[in-house]
Amino acid sequence: MATDKGGEQMGEQYTGIGATYDSMTGLMDRMTFFGDVNEYRKRRVQCHIVLVQLSRLMQVNRKYGIAVGDQLIRDISMWLAELDEAYQVYRIANSRLMLLGPACSRQQAEACVNRIHSRFGENWQVACEGQEHTILAKTYLIHLFLDPEDTENDLLDKMNFGITVLEKKGRDGMVFFDEEIKRDMEHQKYVLEEVRYAIDHKTFRMYYQPIYDCKEERFVSAESLIRLWDRQGTFISPGEFIPMAEEHGLIDQISWIVLEKVCRFLGEHPELALQTVSVNLTGQQVSDVTLIDRIEALLADCQLSGSRLRIEITERTVADDFEEVKKTMLRLQEKGIRFYLDDFGTGYSNLSSMFSLPFEVIKFDQSLVKMIDVSRNGRRTISLLAQLMHENDYRIVAEGIETAQQAQTVRETGVDRIQGFYYAKPLPEEELLQLL
Ligand code: C2E
Ligand code: MG
Ligand code: MG
Numbered sequence: 369m370a371t372d373k374g375g376e377q378m379g380e381q382y383t384g385i386g387a388t389y390d391s392m393t394g395l396m397d398r399m400t401f402f403g404d405v406n407e408y409r410k411r412r413v414q415c416h417i418v419l420v421q422l423s424r425l426m427q428v429n430r431k432y433g434i435a436v437g438d439q440l441i442r443d444i445s446m447w448l449a450e451l452d453e454a455y456q457v458y459r460i461a462n463s464r465l466m467l468l469g470p471a472c473s474r475q476q477a478e479a480c481v482n483r484i485h486s487r488f489g490e491n492w493q494v495a496c497e498g499q500e501h502t503i504l505a506k507t508y509l510i511h512l513f514l515d516p517e518d519t520e521n522d523l524l525d526k527m528n529f530g531i532t533v534l535e536k537k538g539r540d541g542m543v544f545f546d547e548e549i550k551r552d553m554e555h556q557k558y559v560l561e562e563v564r565y566a567i568d569h570k571t572f573r574m575y576y577q578p579i580y581d582c583k584e585e586r587f588v589s590a591e592s593l594i595r596l597w598d599r600q601g602t603f604i605s606p607g608e609f610i611p612m613a614e615e616h617g618l619i620d621q622i623s624w625i626v627l628e629k630v631c632r633f634l635g636e637h638p639e640l641a642l643q644t645v646s647v648n649l650t651g652q653q654v655s656d657v658t659l660i661d662r663i664e665a666l667l668a669d670c671q672l673s674g675s676r677l678r679i680e681i682t683e684r685t686v687a688d689d690f691e692e693v694k695k696t697m698l699r700l701q702e703k704g705i706r707f708y709l710d711d712f713g714t715g716y717s718n719l720s721s722m723f724s725l726p727f728e729v730i731k732f733d734q735s736l737v738k739m740i741d742v743s744r745n746g747r748r749t750i751s752l753l754a755q756l757m758h759e760n761d762y763r764i765v766a767e768g769i770e771t772a773q774q775a776q777t778v779r780e781t782g783v784d785r786i787q788g789f790y791y792a793k794p795l796p797e798e799e800l801l802q803l804l
Pocket of ligand 3: 710711731733767
């Protein structure tokens with residue numbers, strides 16, 4: 369396997385002396401990769417990198433067995449090693465292979481990545497223990513030109529950012545780390561810095577959007593929604609920073625700030641003419657066993673009954689820890705806290721698992737409710753869904769109602785409550801108190 373050029377310099381190419389190897393594939397390993405990158409950097413020699421991340425290795429291992437998965441990695445490694453002798457090939461983690469090549473034009477880089485991409489459009493014939501398997505392997509391909517200022521961590525951050533970009537698109541493919549993606553990454557860095565600052569200084573603010581009850585003809589509850597302005601006073605939407613906070617392990621700290629602010633507000637305003645206020649949490653948080661004691665302590669501290677608190681979770685975040693989530697939900701229910709299923713209609717809506725969790729309310733997402741604008745079929749679908757939910761003892765909140773016409777039609781479908789700009793926008797505490 370032409371994997372090591374023995375430390376000699378070939379034109380602008382460099383490979384470190386004393387390379388170490390990955391025992392499974394015979395490729396050079398992670399330590400050698402970063403050593404070689406460092407060498408390019410020190411010498412200020414341009415180079416470029418292609419990450420080949422096998423994205424469905426777990427599924428291959430599950431379906432064919434680990435031995436076949438390992439053989440697939442070997443076959444792919446061999447193919448990459450023979451692709452072009454201008455490149456060094458490394459295996460830096462289980463499913464991560466790297467190509468390191470000398471300076472080249474964007475077109476040359478694209479040609480290399482495209483060759484890899486099209487190979488992965490075809491099957492691999494993997495021979496293992498006397499059997500042959502036909503496997504379609506999936507990859508994320510990230511290409512970048514090394515920035516001499518980048519540290520090892522910067523490089524890994526860029527790779528990981530490229531992978532999240534592809535993951536968000538929900539498919540395999542390739543990303544060229546160009547100016548546009550660099551700007552996106554810089555923007556994410558800025559947002560995360562502002563979020564961390566807001567966590568440390570508790571500068572988040574809470575807004576409350578009243579929810580209208582169709583029978584009682586008044587506001588009966590509200591959803592708490594977090595608000596963030598950066599240090600220059602520019603608004604950053606939760607739709608943007610909450611998913612980033614989830615990805616970077618910050619959501620737990622944010623949720624505790626939110627829970628504390630909301631419980632304090634409710635505790636300070638026992639006269640507030642709202643039965644309940646809901647807080648958005650993720651399924652992972654609800655699966656955390658310490659949640660129960662912490663919420664109990666917070667309620668006691670704020671002299672608040674759990675029956676005024678509701679927790680909204682989305683189906684997306686429940687799937688991973690289903691059993692744990694269910695246990696915690698049941699225990700919190702004993703304290704009077706009830707649960708809303710948020711954003712119903714946006715995911716894959718697994719009705720059987722939904723019906724086995726103790727939700728009080730199902731919130732129909734705006735995208736679902738928008739169907740009423742489109743056709744009579746849409747209206748009928750919402751009516752039937754509402755009927756199904758009522759037969760299973762759920763109440764329904766329709767989200768995102770913006771016009772009188774939508775409010776009228778959605779009421780005719782039988783939903784119980786409505787949340788939307790038509791009735792009220794999310795309001796700061798003082799304005800909520802005035803409105804009520
Ligand atoms: P969500 O929980 O589904 O919240 C409802 C979103 O719909 C809010 O957006 C609200 O302002 C918006 N909305 C309400 N009525 C209308 C309407 O008539 N038209 C339109 N176009 N939008 C309407 P917001 O505040 O930007 O929050 C977006 C998402 O961010 C929330 O969706 C929730 O997933 C997340 N989020 C917000 N606050 C928190 C929080 O405190 N904790 C957590 N974990 N997530 C939060
Ligand atoms: Mg919500
Ligand atoms: Mg929602």
